[in-house]
Amino acid sequence: MTKFAERLRAGHIRGLAALTDGTIRSPFTQLRRLLDGIEPGHAKPIELTIGEPREAMPEFIAARVAEDSASFGKYPPIRGSDALRGAIGAWIGRRHGVTGVDPAKEILVLNGSREGLTFACWPAVGRKPWLTEPAILMCNPYYSAYVAGALGCGAEAVFLNATRDTGFLPDLDALSADTELLARTVALFIGSPSNPQGAVADPAYIASALSLARRHDFMLFFDECYSEIYTGSAPAGALTVAAETPGRFRNLVVFNSLSKRSNLPGLRSGFCAGDAEFLEAYAEIRNMCAPQVAGPVQHASAAAWSDEAHVEAARAVYRLKFNDADAILAGRFGYARPAGGFCLWLDMSQFGGGANAAVTLWKSFGVKVIPGAPSRARTGATRGMPISALRWSSRPKSSGRHSNELSS
Numbered sequence: 001m002t003k004f005a006e007r008l009r010a011g012h013i014r015g016l017a018a019l020t021d022g023t024i025r026s027p028f029t030q031l032r033r034l035l036d037g038i039e040p041g042h043a044k045p046i047e048l049t050i051g052e053p054r055e056a057m058p059e060f061i062a063a064r065v066a067e068d069s070a071s072f073g074k075y076p077p078i079r080g081s082d083a084l085r086g087a088i089g090a091w092i093g094r095r096h097g098v099t100g101v102d103p104a105k106e107i108l109v110l111n112g113s114r115e116g117l118t119f120a121c122w123p124a125v126g127r128k129p130w131l132t133e134p135a136i137l138m139c140n141p142y143y144s145a146y147v148a149g150a151l152g153c154g155a156e157a158v159f160l161n162a163t164r165d166t167g168f169l170p171d172l173d174a175l176s177a178d179t180e181l182l183a184r185t186v187a188l189f190i191g192s193p194s195n196p197q198g199a200v201a202d203p204a205y206i207a208s209a210l211s212l213a214r215r216h217d218f219m220l221f222f223d224e225c226y227s228e229i230y231t232g233s234a235p236a237g238a239l240t241v242a243a244e245t246p247g248r249f250r251n252l253v254v255f256n257s258l259s260k261r262s263n264l265p266g267l268r269s270g271f272c273a274g275d276a277e278f279l280e281a282y283a284e285i286r287n288m289c290a291p292q293v294a295g296p297v298q299h300a301s302a303a304a305w306s307d308e309a310h311v312e313a314a315r316a317v318y319r320l321k322f323n324d325a326d327a328i329l330a331g332r333f334g335y336a337r338p339a340g341g342f343c344l345w346l347d348m349s350q351f352g353g354g355a356n357a358a359v360t361l362w363k364s365f366g367v368k369v370i371p372g373a374p375s376r377a378r379t380g381a382t383r384g385m386p387i388s389a390l391r392w393s394s395r396p397k398s399s400g401r402h403s404n405e406l407s408s
């Protein structure tokens with residue numbers, strides 16, 4: 001039996017060893033090993049694994065970086081410049097209808113949201129020092145930064161299945177019944193739109209998650225990095241829901257970034273916003289060890305958050321891509337146009353599961369996709385219910401379709 005299976009049988013994934021002994025590996029490492037030595041079945045392979053948008057980045061970015069290049073000569077402010085936090089606060093006001101966000105206390109700038117999601121686990125554990133077995137809960141499939149963050153600070157990583165059976169989001173009713181777990185929970189990660197499912201939490205779901213967090217005094221980490229990629233209505237934001245409650249942002253931190261919204265994954269620029277008391281402790285930790293965002297990048301980021309034209313243009317292209325996906329995939333592999341995000345998460349059980357399908361697609365067609373089956377859940381309504389799946393991001397007909405795709 002593998003170490004992974006042993007740990008899962010014991011129902012416990014905890015501690016740094018899980019990150020070093022092969023228990024938990026990045027999905028990209030797993031895929032590299034899976035496809036190792038297998039030649040692609042096409043002269044021009046298509047890479048569909050990495051969550052990297054392929055639309056044009058805003059043309060003003062390079063000029064804005066150059067404009068402030070002198071600040072490469074200075075250590076950047078870890079919390080973010082006043083100008084950038086002001087621009088983010090204004091964006092939150094326009095996009096989410098939340099006014100009065102205090103940029104000085106309720107917003108921190110991140111070097112991309114990934115590191116922010118990971119480091120946020122530290123103060124989440126730290127604020128409940130009496131717990132001997134802290135737990136960090138996460139939607140499953142999960143984003144690697146959640147599990148790395150949880151294990152890195154000695155918490156147990158608890159996977160809450162988010163599959164078709166649960167509406168592609170964790171089952172909060174099942175969770176609220178698990179009082180033993182909730183008593184030692186320090187944080188819950190939920191993505192909306194979720195990766196890879198593309199599910200969007202509605203305001204009632206967000207309100208339930210927040211009230212659970214407040215009842216048990218844990219942090220709700222709400223990952224909204226795909227919030228601007230949608231083809232119907234704009235996904236609800238957790239700050240909007242929280243702003244309506246008497247507790248305002250208490251127990252809530254929302255994460256977002258320019259990577260997907262503005263096609264700038266290489267810029268490494270994101271932010272988190274929410275609970276001022278938590279962010280104060282978090283900023284203190286960040287001031288000791290987290291990566292800052294370079295000054296010129298902060299300057300350019302303020303311009304990106306202040307402009308919606310490039311975001312709308314990208315959304316128009318995503319609409320075309322999803323129109324193609326609708327035409328090609330409707331009625332097949334459990335496909336439904338996702339409410340948000342740019343991943344497709346398809347049921348590959350008829351091909352022997354996501355891993356088998358990934359090998360076949362690579363070997364036969366030169367298409368690289370990533371198996372997306374959830375890890376076996378330790379808790380939640382759908383214990384141990386793996387579905388076989390793979391995921392890829394889509395590309396539009398207009399950009400020239402590869403002749404060897406799944407539909408041919």
Ligand SMILES: Cc1ncc(COP(=O)(O)O)c(C=O)c1O
Nearest residue numbers: 051112113114143195225257259
């Ligand atoms: C669900 C999810 N959250 C967060 C991130 C982090 O993005 P970034 O660090 O570029 O902001 C990603 C990147 O793929 C993601 O898929």
